[in-house]
Amino acid sequence: MSGLHELLLLCVVLTNFWVLGTTRLSSTIRATAIQGALLAALPIALHPSWSIHTIGLAAGTFLVKTVILPSFLAWAIREAAVRREIEPLIGFSTSLALGAVAVALSFGIAQRIPLPESDSSLLIPVALSTVMVGLLVLTTRNKALSQVVGYLVLENGIFVFGLSQVERVPFLVELGVLLDIFVGIFIMGIVVFHINRAFDSLDSTRLTELKD
């Protein structure tokens, strides 16, 4: 069933574009939730051998990335009661275009820099493009919350990359990684919450008091 994971990976790319293209915070979060679900499905698709490892990984990923974090972020938005629109630094069309460039670039890079051989020719390029999209969101979005989303996407990309090494990295560690990301996002959410309280806005461009 090698077709399946190819399909999943393509969906991941699509969710990336969704994150880039949508105008509402809530829908970006929904996009990440779906992306999380896709990631959860990927290990099983890649390694049909139903080992504890893959099952656990899938379960944990699903739990964290599809259930807990999105709902938490959604809660944060609700609590913050902010305007839902994203004011990106650059227009949506531009960011979409950049996203496309990122995908192209990552396929290009896949040829240029040496990469681990993996079961799927798509895996690495998709991972890289997701990482780039994450960075893109991080750097071009003004709302603190959407930056958190960007970080989440970045981590997802790395997770996809990690799947190429899934049998090399022990289960415990994977869980540790997951836990860390979870806590990280959690604390970020809390900070976002405080930011909103202190500045009555999620606009992180206001955070420019500290400079030389």
Next chain:
Amino acid sequence: MILGPLLTLCLVLAVAPALPGLATRTRAFLTGRRGAPVLQLYRDLAKLFQKNVVYSRTTTPVFRIAPVVVIATVVVAATLLPLDGHAALLSFRGDLVAFTGLLGLGRFALVLAGLDTGSSFEGMGASREVTVSAFAEPALFLCLTVLVLATGELSLAGMLGEPLAAVWPGAAPSLVLAAAALFMLALAETSRVPVDDPATHLELTMIHEVIVLDHSGPELAMILLGNAVKLGLFGALVVGVLVPLGRLPAWLAPVVLVAGLGVVAVGVGIVESCMARLRMNRVPQFLVAASALAVFGVILLLR
């Protein structure tokens, strides 16, 4: 052994007071006046030593000791020169530094004595004196450097004595330049025209005269005498460079020396008669010119 130099020294000390007179007389003669007799300074000294003194209330012992230091340093400096070209009373490697040092000590004392009176005139004179000397000193060292390079000797007795006579043919141009520079220095150090005018009566234009404004009686006498001897010493340097005294028999050398001193004094007189006195701020240039001559001499020897 030391008898010869000692006698020559006494001779120079004896004839020294005649030199300024000679110079002044020459100048007067060339400008168509009779002028004071050549031996005038002897009479002045004799009179001054008899006279009573007046001290300024501002002064301290420095004022009284200074003239003594002036004359003492000049005399001791004279012992370092091989006046007759054969030997000096006292001679050691690098004694030329002692020579200039002693003259410097004399100047130090004289200037302090001037400042001791607290008069603005004498302060002015002192300031000018050190300004002039600041430029004269390097020139003097350059002249002596010429001698060192020519002879390879580090003591005055050596560089002015026999060895100098030996290298004359080779180093003639440099030595002539050095002699010329030394002559200019003699004018400056003993405050003659064009650097200073001993005959002037306007304090604001004086250098040397204005420092000793408050000195009187024996103190003044000592300073005048010291100045005269200084002229004698510089004259002796010029003669020593130009005339290979060392080659002459011991009895003849002193005679030639005295004659040479006379010539130098006349030369001073001639310069005074045909040159105007320089503006104060031009004086350094005059001395720099002297240094330039000496530098030429040095370069000729170094290449």
Next chain:
Amino acid sequence: MQLLPLILLPAAASGAAYLVRSVRLRSTILIGTAAVHLGLVGRLWGDPGSPVPGAWLAIDPLGLLVLSLVSVLFLVTGVYAVGFLRREPPRGGRVFVTGLLGFLAAATLVAVSHHLALLWVGMETTTLALAPLVYHRHDRRSLEAVWKYLLLSSVGIALALLGTFFLAAAQSWGHPLLLEDLIAGATSLHPSLLRTAFIFLLVGYGTKMGLAPLHAWKPDTYGEAPSLVAGLMAGGLTSCAFLGVARITEVTIAAGLASFVQPLLLSFGVVSLVVAAAFMIGQGDLKRLLAYSSVEHMGLLVLGLGLGGVGPYGTVLHLVNNALTKGVVFLAVGNVVLATGSASADEAKGILRRLPVSGVLLLLGLFAVTGSPPFGLFLSEFTILNAAIAQGHPWIALAVVVLLAIIFVGMASVVLEVVYAPAEHPAPVDRESLLLVGGPALLLAAVLMLGLYVPLPLHRMLMAAAQGLGVAAP
């Protein structure tokens, strides 16, 4: 398996500290844990224990060095924290202590884990454990600081994770990502994958170290966090991050890629020094100043690492000195802030009159941190310069000398003014509590001792630690 307790004890203590309500008890837990931890670490010096093949947790000289540094610094900071929390409004005491102990657990994990992915987990945890502490003051500025700290460190650390996966991909022999096997099978590693891994890990852990131009979070964070937290970061956190860089460097050099690694490290070092110097000129805030000084010292660390020869020895020695000295200066500045309520040179003045002890500590700390003899940093900088010239980089040596001079001007002009200049509103002399000045004084004494001579056991340990980094005996 004597290492597990080292991690579990502080972890458990941190949980406990969150649960207990009484301040006194919490302080006891804090100091007690720190002391026991230090004791256990001390025992490790006695017998490091035999390495279990394939064990994720193992102790080696470099790790033990970092572990000891963190432990010592933590005890001092813990004691200081007790005094600090007394002076500060009680708010946050709970989270504060919890965070501190959590950091200790995570740092210990970093120091002892020989599994590079596990090391990553520990590293990320240290970042998160300290975040609430940065936000201690709960005002806009600290909020901004913690936001930047979190995001930058997280992104950096994410890149490090990517690098770790690359490393795993490069490996084809032995237990995956296990340090011993990586080094043993270094020659069998896929070279170009290894290079990529190295770059990602260098950028990732370099961001946590605060190498320029990855240092941007440092001044803001150090400037806003309570001084003792900043001190713990500058002394402990950076040491852990450096351990990460050192590990991957070990592997890469073992794989015979020194010619690829060293230029990178050298350029990071020089750039860090330049940036630190540029930002220290006319820097008016003591804590930001120290932040840039930390950038400078990180630069020196990687510089020594990149030089080879006796450089790595100088680096590990510098690691020790830097950690201890940073403790001194940050805690001294902390006292200044406690007394005057500000770390900016315009407001904090006349310290020598008002806080005689802290004033002297700050003054001597200035000379220590700028590498004046006979304080320890001078000896390590001397060794690094020595390596630079011996390895045929005289220009790097000269550049370092010039930059250090500029840096000194930047620091001295501020600190000396703070210490000596008369205060606008002269205040009475404070009586300084032993909790607040005892620790830094001890650290200063240690730094001084290290400058005068390096004790033999420590010397052996340093040699052993430097061995892996491609050192020749100095």
Next chain:
Amino acid sequence: MSVLLLAVALILAAGASAVLLRGTPRLADRLYIVLMLAGAVTGLSQAVVVLRGGPDISAGLPGTLPGGAWDFGLDPLSAWFLLPVLGVGACAGVFGIGYLGSERGHRSVAANHALFALLLVGLTGVVTAQAVVPFLASWEVMALCAYLLVMFEHEQAEVRRAGLIYIVLTHLSTLALIGMFAALSANATGRSFTELGLANQSPGTARTVALGLALVGFGIKAGAVPLHFWLPGAHAAAPSHVSAVLSGVMLKVGIYGLVRVLFLVGGAPAWFGWTLFGLGLLSGVLGVLWALAQHELKRLLAYHSVENIGIILLGLGVGVLGVAYGEPGVALLGFTGALLHTLNHALFKGLLFLGAGAVLRATGTRMIDQLGGLGRELPWTAVAFGVGSVAIVGLPPLNGFVSEWTVFQGLLAAGASRESLRYAVVGAAGLGLIGALALACFTKLDGTLFLGRLRSATARPHPVRDPGPIMLGPMLTLAGLCVGIGLLPVVVLRPARQIAVGLVTGLDGRDLAEAAWIADAARVTVLGVGLLAVIAGLLLLRRRLPASGAARLAPTWGCAAAASTSRMQYTASSYAAPLLAAFGPLAGVHVSRTADSFHSSAADPVQDGVVLPAWRMLGLTSVLLRGMQGGRLRWYLLSVIFTLVVLLFYLTNAGRTP
């Protein structure tokens, strides 16, 4: 070694007593003086033993690398520099007791005394250290103690400014020295001086770097132009007895370092010699010129230290050149002259600063133009200061002459030699200029301070008197030494020459023959004694003159003008004006004229003309970088990404080659 340790212990004890017995000042002072003198005498005795050909002394503790062993030792060179350290140091210390006595109560005098003792210990450590770490450690102890002493009156902004400039430069010199030792020990097996020496006998990159850094490091400490500008401010700010040690002793440590390095590398290359020579000429001429321009007593003396350092460097330069060009005789003269002048300058500059301190205490001002006529009120101070001035100008029969005479010989002998070394003879003219300017400067100083009449319109609060024996004693002691050495140079000439012999390679019998030197020294003695005798004789004669009896007292002759007031006297500034004018902008005199006022001030051309503007430029350029820290998280993230991209490019290109 134990004796030296005892000396150090005694000095430390003196410092400790000052602090511990603060309660009972009089007891503390007595104890301080006794212990300080005892320590100095003990140490000096040891130094003298070594200088008289006794065996070198050395002791040390083994140490681990990278620090290396802790070796201390006393060879002739160390012993030579120990003389000023302990001699002048102790005199200044005793003087300090009297000098700071009145400060008690509103300043931490006890701490000052303790730091002073520590400073002496640091200096002792520097000149006796025989390994890298002890040297640098003592060096920094010295530098930091000096800093803390300079900051004695730290509530004044200009004192803090001077302190900052000093600490910055001294740290720069320390860094340079760290670099220098790093270079020297690049190929060495250990860190002791002997091992460093063995490793650096042959030329190479490391050695070149080391020599260059030595010039910077030790040049700053010695105060050679253009690295001198820390010196005037620090000397003016410090208490006078501290200034005496800073100028008289601490600068010499820089010279010591240079000589020590020469010992280590065994014969430096010619470029090094020419550099020293050039620095010497520059420092000498500019130092004295700038001194002439000063209006403030202690700054003037400080600039004179620059001048004398220049003379010393001239000597060193000639020495190095002599070795480099294979003219041992010349080298011997140069080194000997440098060493002699080091000692002599320590003596008379210490004396002059103490004298300045006495004047300052009596009148409360350092501005030369406000003083005058102190000779009648402070006769002993005037005498001591006068001796110092004659000595520093280098006039016979005092010690300054002895050393300048030797340096001159070196320069002239260089000229007489055949090698291209002969161009060094131009130094003779330069030295002549230096001497003449120094004469102008000190006639100005003595004349304005002690002669004439009081200039400042403000009447003095209280009648001033000579200081008590505690302050006068040290001054007269130093003055006596100046005269003694001047009249009996052989005493110092021989040991100095012995040390120089150790620095020169390839000496033949003629150069080694000491007899000629001793004979010349004896003739100098004759000259000096003779001069004094003639002066004395003439004074007696003057008494005998008939006119000697009734001397009439009158006001100064005003050239027919109305009675002159003290305001009409020539001021120091106007005295120096024509000479300075001749040198134009080089003199660094700034004149501000308005309709009703004329004010001239002296700036340091290097500091105010070059260094500070350069620093400002650096600041401006650094501002360009500030954008990096603009506060926007976005840019921070981008810089991380940018770095990553750059490195990936490096990987894809350079990285290909394994």
